Amino acid sequence: MTTKKLENKQVVWFQDNNEYLVVEPLIAETLSLLDKKISKKEIVSQITKQVNIPSQQAIDLVADIETLLISSEEKNNKKLPPVTRPKTFEVIKYYSVNSLLFKVSYASDTEAFLIHPKFAHLEIDKIAQTDHHFEVYNDTKSISFSVDDALIGTWSLKEVHYFQGKFSMELVQKIHKKKEDEWIGVFHASAVSNHNNSILFLGDSGNGKSTSLALLQASGFTCLADDFVPVDNSLNVHSFPSAISIKKNSLETLLPIYPELKTSAQFHFKKLNKIVRYLPTNNHDYSLKLPCKALIFIKYKKDSDLIFNKISNITAFEQLVPDSWLSPIPQNAKLFLDWFEKLPCYQLTYSDNEKMIETVKKVFANEL
Numbered sequence: 001m002t003t004k005k006l007e008n009k010q011v012v013w014f015q016d017n018n019e020y021l022v023v024e025p026l027i028a029e030t031l032s033l034l035d036k037k038i039s040k041k042e043i044v045s046q047i048t049k050q051v052n053i054p055s056q057q058a059i060d061l062v063a064d065i066e067t068l069l070i071s072s073e074e075k076n077n078k079k080l081p082p083v084t085r086p087k088t089f090e091v092i093k094y095y096s097v098n099s100l101l102f103k104v105s106y107a108s109d110t111e112a113f114l115i116h117p118k119f120a121h122l123e124i125d126k127i128a129q130t131d132h133h134f135e136v137y138n139d140t141k142s143i144s145f146s147v148d149d150a151l152i153g154t155w156s157l158k159e160v161h162y163f164q165g166k167f168s169m170e171l172v173q174k175i176h177k178k179k180e181d182e183w184i185g186v187f188h189a190s191a192v193s194n195h196n197n198s199i200l201f202l203g204d205s206g207n208g209k210s211t212s213l214a215l216l217q218a219s220g221f222t223c224l225a226d227d228f229v230p231v232d233n234s235l236n237v238h239s240f241p242s243a244i245s246i247k248k249n250s251l252e253t254l255l256p257i258y259p260e261l262k263t264s265a266q267f268h269f270k271k272l273n274k275i276v277r278y279l280p281t282n283n284h285d286y287s288l289k290l291p292c293k294a295l296i297f298i299k300y301k302k303d304s305d306l307i308f309n310k311i312s313n314i315t316a317f318e319q320l321v322p323d324s325w326l327s328p329i330p331q332n333a334k335l336f337l338d339w340f341e342k343l344p345c346y347q348l349t350y351s352d353n354e355k356m357i358e359t360v361k362k363v364f365a366n367e368l
Helices: 025-035 040-050 055-074 109-122 157-176 209-218 248-254 313-323 330-341 353-364
Strands: 002-006 009-014 019-023 091-097 100-106 132-138 142-147 150-156 183-187 190-193 198-202 222-226 229-232 236-238 244-247 267-269 274-279 289-300 307-310 345-350
Touching: 002 025, 002 313, 002 330, 009 025, 009 330, 019 025, 019 313, 025 040, 025 055, 040 055, 091 109, 100 109, 100 157, 109 132, 109 157, 109 274, 132 157, 142 157, 150 157, 157 183, 157 229, 183 330, 190 209, 198 209, 198 353, 209 222, 209 244, 209 248, 209 289, 209 353, 222 229, 222 236, 222 244, 244 248, 248 274, 289 313, 289 353, 313 330, 313 345, 345 353
Parallel strands: 100 132, 198 289, 289 345
Antiparallel strands: 002 009, 009 019, 091 100, 132 142, 142 150, 183 229, 190 198, 190 222, 229 236, 236 289, 244 274, 267 274, 307 345
């Protein structure tokens, strides 16, 4: 267990299940003492000295906190048995990323639909020799994924987003030549750069994150990543080669800038209840890695004045972590917490695209 002071709270990291929890300092201290196997009698004595509460209330508090610790230790991810590998694959695609060549074999159109649309701009004609071979196949309940004949994992079809995340993780490891233990995390965000630094944009689905990214890249910024933003243990944001997902309600804004969207393929993701088109990024060097200057929660709100405020890191942390993959390795968990503690966090609400772009320029230029 690791604890980190963040503003007036404590962040507790449970190694057993790689879970982060934001708590009051007293609870964090009690969890730490329980984790060190200090006797409950001694812990109760310490609590009653620190806060003016009856002994029985302190005993009950320690019991409740101990339940929290035990609950954390008992959580684990059950591994599913692998799906039987098919003898033939119906859909085979080839992709080129920088100097690397990938062959991806999908058992059917069903599996291809989960991955291919966002990487279609990287597709090349069939070639004899590739650097890596990915295979994706499922049955009625599960989906399995292999890389270069080694099984990576199997996931329930009800949680297929875990498979999609793992596919992207394997791809980014190959592109940047880093193993999984060399990353502190991957964030459900968009990342834009001015060639010297990067900014991460976060927000709930429908808040305009990807639309803002498309507007910024049309204004001279470089799109590093959309939806999947990897950060390594050198604390650099790395580029990722997926296209920007553009929802139907953003077309009116973006078509004058990107007329190619009018004829681009449309994909209906029924489970997510969204219809999207994919816009290739203006980044063709997927080896880029840049430090992160700030984290911005962005929201398009019709008829709103531009509102730009610094927000609590605790507030940002509680919104960021649930949708992120974070490294389960202790030294990487510590690096993540140290990095996040120093990261400026903002909320940006806007309706005027030009004002939003100017605000981002000022953040990069240290003018805000």
